[in-house]
Amino acid sequence: MSWTDFFIILITCGVLMLACRVLPLLFLKGRELPDHVAKALGFIPPAAFAALVANDLFSAQTFTFSSSALLIPLLAAIPVFIVAWLSKSLAWSVVVGVAAFALLTLATPLFSTTL
Amino acid sequence: MKPSRNAVRESFSAALPIMLGYVAIGIPCGILSASVGMNAAQVFLLCALFYSGAGQFMIPNMWITATPIASIAASVALVNTRQMLYSASLSQFCQKAKKRLSFLFAATVTDESYGINMQKFEQAGADGGGWSVGRATLVNLFSQSSWTLASVVGVLIGNALSIPLAIASFAMTSIFICLLCMQKITPENVVAVLAAVVGVVACKLVGLSGPAILIGAVVGVLGAIIVMWIREKREARA
Numbered sequence: 001m002s003w004t005d006f007f008i009i010l011i012t013c014g015v016l017m018l019a020c021r022v023l024p025l026l027f028l029k030g031r032e033l034p035d036h037v038a039k040a041l042g043f044i045p046p047a048a049f050a051a052l053v054a055n056d057l058f059s060a061q062t063f064t065f066s067s068s069a070l071l072i073p074l075l076a077a078i079p080v081f082i083v084a085w086l087s088k089s090l091a092w093s094v095v096v097g098v099a100a101f102a103l104l105t106l107a108t109p110l111f112s113t114t115l
Numbered sequence: 116m117k118p119s120r121n122a123v124r125e126s127f128s129a130a131l132p133i134m135l136g137y138v139a140i141g142i143p144c145g146i147l148s149a150s151v152g153m154n155a156a157q158v159f160l161l162c163a164l165f166y167s168g169a170g171q172f173m174i175p176n177m178w179i180t181a182t183p184i185a186s187i188a189a190s191v192a193l194v195n196t197r198q199m200l201y202s203a204s205l206s207q208f209c210q211k212a213k214k215r216l217s218f219l220f221a222a223t224v225t226d227e228s229y230g231i232n233m234q235k236f237e238q239a240g241a242d243g244g245g246w247s248v249g250r251a252t253l254v255n256l257f258s259q260s261s262w263t264l265a266s267v268v269g270v271l272i273g274n275a276l277s278i279p280l281a282i283a284s285f286a287m288t289s290i291f292i293c294l295l296c297m298q299k300i301t302p303e304n305v306v307a308v309l310a311a312v313v314g315v316v317a318c319k320l321v322g323l324s325g326p327a328i329l330i331g332a333v334v335g336v337l338g339a340i341i342v343m344w345i346r347e348k349r350e351a352r353a
Contacts, residue, residue, distance in 0.1 A: 001152045001178065009174060010157075012188040014165045018222055020198040025221040026214070028206035040340050041204040045233050046304040047335025048197060049295040050311035051328045052226060056288040060319040076285060077292060084293035090132035090231075097289025098139075102282050 053077070069108055076100040126253035129235060132290065133227045133254075134261035137168075139286045141262050144171050145269015151175040155270045162263035166223065168287070169194050171266070196329045200336075201229045208236045212248035220248050223255035227287070230294035302346065303339040311335030 057073045064070075080097040087093070148158045153175065161171055170191045177187045201224050209217045224232075232251040239246035298304055314334030318327035 001157065003157075005184070006153070006157050006160075008184050009178075009187060010160060010165060012184065013167075013170060013174070013191045016188060016192040017165055017167055017170065017195055017198070020192070020195055021202055021224055022218060022221040024199050024202035025206045025209060025217060028203055029209050029212075029217060038207060039343060040336065041207065043303060043307045043336045043339035043343075044200045044204045044332070045230070046295070046298040047307040047311040047339065048200060048226075048328075048332045049230065049291050049298070050308040050335060051197075051315050051331035052291045053288065053295055054312040054315035054331060055319075055328045056284075056291065058316050058319055060322065060324065063320070072281075073285065073288065077288070080289045080292045081296065084289075084296040088293070088297055090290055090293050091135075093289045093293035094132060094136060094286050097292070098282060098286050101285040105282060 072101065072104045072108060076104055122247075122250050123253060126250045127257055129231055129250075130228070130254040130257035130261075133225075133231060133258045136227065136286045136290055137258060137262040138265040140168055140284060141265025142269040142272065143284075144168065145266040145271075146273060147172065147175050147269075148266070149270045149273050151179045153270070155267050158266050158270050159263060162259070162266050166225070166259055166262065167191070167195055168225065168262070190325050194325055194328065196326075197226075197332055198224065200332060201226075205229070205232070208251075209248055216248055216252060220252040220255060223252065223259055225255070225258060227290055227294075228255045228258045230290070234294070234297060303342050306342045307335040307339035309335075310338030 057077055059070060061067070062070050062074070076097060079100050080093050083089075083096045084093045145158055148161075148171070153161075158171075161174070165171070173191050173194065174187060177190065182190075202221055205221065205224065209220065212220070228251075232246075232254055235246040235251065235254075295308070298308075311331045311334060313331075315327045315331035318324070318330050323330065
């Protein structure tokens with residue numbers, strides 16, 4: 001990748017990213033938030049984490065049941081949910097998740113590496 | 116203000132699970148970047164100034180398929196618009212912090228560090244202190260250092276080492292699952308979770324994979340607001 005192309009990508013993506021990260025915080029900072037707004041902001045974490053998890057576990061093809069590999073993330077998530085629920089430990093969740101995913105991957109010869 | 120050694124240690128142990136996860140993802144990200152012809156300096160600059168796991172995977176993936184730069188930028192921005200939600204929700208903890216520190220804190224937030232810091236801020240609220248914007252910023256910077264180091268190492272290693280990408284990225288999924296399990300169980304939160312999952316799956320089924328996370332999260336928040344509104348009406352009537 002040439003430095004010119006690289007800088008165009010870095011600057012456009014970087015500026016958009018910085019704006020998304022910084023502007024809402026600086027704009028809302030120092031204002032007394034109305035009770036309702038504060039409550040609504042509290043709904044962001046559960047909604048965002050659920051969306052991130054669902055995004056990782058489901059693909060558009062999941063419901064076609066075309067390949068058993070599509071079920072690997074869903075199956076690997078089960079022990080993670082149990083361990084996370086009981087231990088509330090990020091480290092244990094990661095260990096269990098990666099181990100379960102790796103074992104299921106080995107056990108599923110149909111698995112193809114797609115991101 | 117110089118952070119005390121204790122604060123640094125506390126931030127480091129809070130950041131450690133993220134740092135390990137970032138090593139697992141950063142190395143493949145560096146390998147991927149190298150494979151489309153980026154050098155270590157370019158990857159370092161992306162990590163330092165752009166700092167987005169999803170974004171840094173998307174850029175090489177789209178670059179290799181000759182996607183126009185404008186549409187690379189648009190797709191990356193769309194995936195990262197959820198950062199606006201994080202930024203808005205973190206502002207409540209920055210009321211007393213200095214502007215420069217708040218800027219640095221906001222500029223270095225990621226999905227994972229947002230989750231950890233949110234947890235810490237909420238716990239601190241419950242037992243009256245113990246977490247600050249300074250410590251939260253340290254968590255962010257530790258995480259970013261780990262990401263940067265791992266990505267640059269990934270470039271240097273090139274394709275010599277191969278960790279299957281899918282396995283590495285499930286480390287991140289596990290972190291999100293754990294953060295999800297740490298949420299309080301209230302009727303609003305349950306609806307937020309269910310609506311977000313339905314929103315994401317619906318987006319994927321109609322082919323909107325890029326904005327699925329953002330749309331799902333917004334649907335979840337709106338669902339929870341509706342439930343809050345209904346419950347308040349009912350209480351007012353009772």
